[in-house]
Amino acid sequence: MREGGDGRAGGGHPPGLAHRVPDLGALELLLAVARLGSLGRAARETGVSQPAASGRIRSMERQLGITLLERSPRGSRLTASGTLVTDWARRIVESAEAFEAGVGALRDRRDSRLSVAASMTIAEYLLPGWLIALRTQLPDTAVSLRAGNSAAVARVLLDGEADVGFVEGLGVPAGLDGTVIAHDRLLVVVASGHPWTRRREPVGLAELAATRLVLREPGSGTRQVLDSALAGHGGLAPPLLELASTTAVKAAAVSGAGPAVLSELAVGEELSGRRLVEVPVEGPALSRALRAVWPRGSRPTGPARQLLSLTRSR
Template sequence: MSDEHEERVPLAHRVPDLGALELLLAVARHGSLGRAARAVGITQPAASSRIRSMERQLGVALVDRSPRGSRLTDAGALVTDWALRVVEAAEAFDAGAQALRGRRDSRLRVAASMTIAEYLLPGWLIALRAGRPGTAVSLLAGNSAVVAQRLLAGEADLGFVEGLSVPDGLDGAVIGHDRLLVVVAPSHPWARRRAPLTPAELAATQLILRERGSGTRQVLDSALSAHGGLAEPLLELASTTAVKAAVVSGAGPAVLSELAVTEELTARRLTSIPLDSVDLRRDLRAVWPTSHRPTGPARDLLTLTRGGSKPG
C-alpha cells in the first residue's frame, strides 16, 4: 500500500531541489557548512535549515556537524555522488536551453501592414538594433489580412495592423493611434471649397483606394456604411505610396493615414479636406498568435513601440 502511495507522490516532492543538492556538493568540497553557505550565496543559518530539510525529506542523516567542521555521513557521501550526476544533467539542460534562446534571439521576423511598415517600423528597428545588434530582422509588408495569415502560418514572430479589430486567431495590444484624412492635389476643386465635406459626398465620389483587406479600407468601409457605402473606386492600388503618388499627380481624391501624408501636407503637395460628422480615427495594434505572447527580440520590439506613433 505504501509503495502505491509513494508512486502517486510527484517526483518533485520526493527529490531535493537543485539548490539543496548544490549546497550538499559545496559541503563536500569545502568541509565546512559556513564556507559552503558562502560559496552558494546564502547565510549559514539558511544553509543549516536547508540541510535539515533535505535530511527530513530523504529520511537519512547527511552531514555530521562538529566544532572542527562538517563532514558527510556514509549516506551523505552516497547522496552526494547521485547529486553530482543530477547537477551535471541540469547544467547540460541549461546549456541546451541557452542555445535554444540564442537561436531564437538571432532572428526576428516581423509582418506589418503598409503604413506601419513604411512610416513607423524603421525607427523602431533602429532602436531595437541598438540593444540587439546581433539580431537579424526580416520584414514582410502587406495589408492587415496578409499580416494575420503570416502570423497564423508561423511565418512571422510579431505583426502590426491598422484595422478595426484584432484578426481572428490573434491576440494584440494597442500601441498607438492614427487618423485618416481626405486629401487631394491643390489643383482639385475640393481644395477651394469652404464647407466641410459631407459623408454622403465622400461616399458618392470615386476615390483612389487601397485594396480590400487593408486596414485603411476597412476603416473607411465601416465609417461610410451608413451613408450608402463607397462608390466604385476610381483606382484601386496595393500600397499607400502608390495611392499617394496618384493623388499628388491630380488623378483624384483619396483617404490616407495622417502618418503617410504629413510631409506632403507640409510641402503643400497635398491638401487636407475637412470631413463632417465621420470619425476616421483608428488604433494601431501589435498582434501575435493567441496564447503565444512575444518573447526575446519580439518582446523587446513590442516594448519599443509603446507610445511610438503619432497621436490621433
C-alpha cells in the same frame, strides 16, 4: 480508509519527484560539504548561514530517510550512504547545468533574430524609426520585415511566421491579441488642380460614398475604416483605382487621377508642398487605431517585447 490495490491508502498516485528528491540548492550544498570537508565553509560558499545549512542537511536527511553526514568538532564527514548520494547528486547537478546551458543557447538563438509583420502605412512611416532605435539597444539582432495589408499581417502571425505584428483598422483581427500603440487620422486628399480644392463646403459622407476614389485594396486598415464609415450612406462606389500600397495610392492622387483617402502619416510632405490638398469632410474625423498584435494566448518576448516598449515611448 480503503486500501488501494497497490497497498497505498486510497490507491492514489505516489507524490511526484519534487516531493521525493531534494532540490538543487540542497544538493549543491551537499556537494560543497563533500568537497570542503566542513559544513561552515560549505555554508559560506553557497551564501547561507551555518545554522541554515545545518538545517537544510537535516531536512534532506529526513526527506531521504538516511544519514548523510557524521558531525564532529573536527568537521563533517560523509557517511557511506552520504558518499553514494553525493555521487548521484553530482550527476543531477551536472544535468541541471547542461539543461541551463541548453536553454540559454535556445534563448540566445531566439534573441538573435526578430521577424516583424506590419501593415503598409506602419511599415513605411513608423517602423523604420522604431527599428533604428532597436538597433542601438540590440545591435546583434537581425530583423526581417514582411509588409502587407492588415489581413495579410494577421495570417502571417497565425501561421507562426512572425514574432509580432502591427495593423491598422477597427479592431484586433480574429485569433490575435493586441494593444493600441497610436491613433491615426485618415484624410481625403486631391491634387492641387482638382475641383474639390475650390469648394467652400465640406464633402458630405453620402457624396464621398458616391464618388469613385483611388483606394487601397480590401483587407487594408484604410479600407475597413472607410467601409464602416460609409456603410450607412450606400457604401463605397466602385473604386476608380484599387492599389496595393499607400505609396501607389499617393502617387496616383498626386498625378490627378482622383480623390484618395490616405493616412495623415503618409501625406505630410505632399500637403506642405501643395502637391496634395486636404479636403474637409463633414462629420466626425475618419480615424483608426494602430495596434501591435500577436497570437492569442501568448505575449511577445525577447526582441519583440523590446520593440513594443519602443513603440510606446516614442
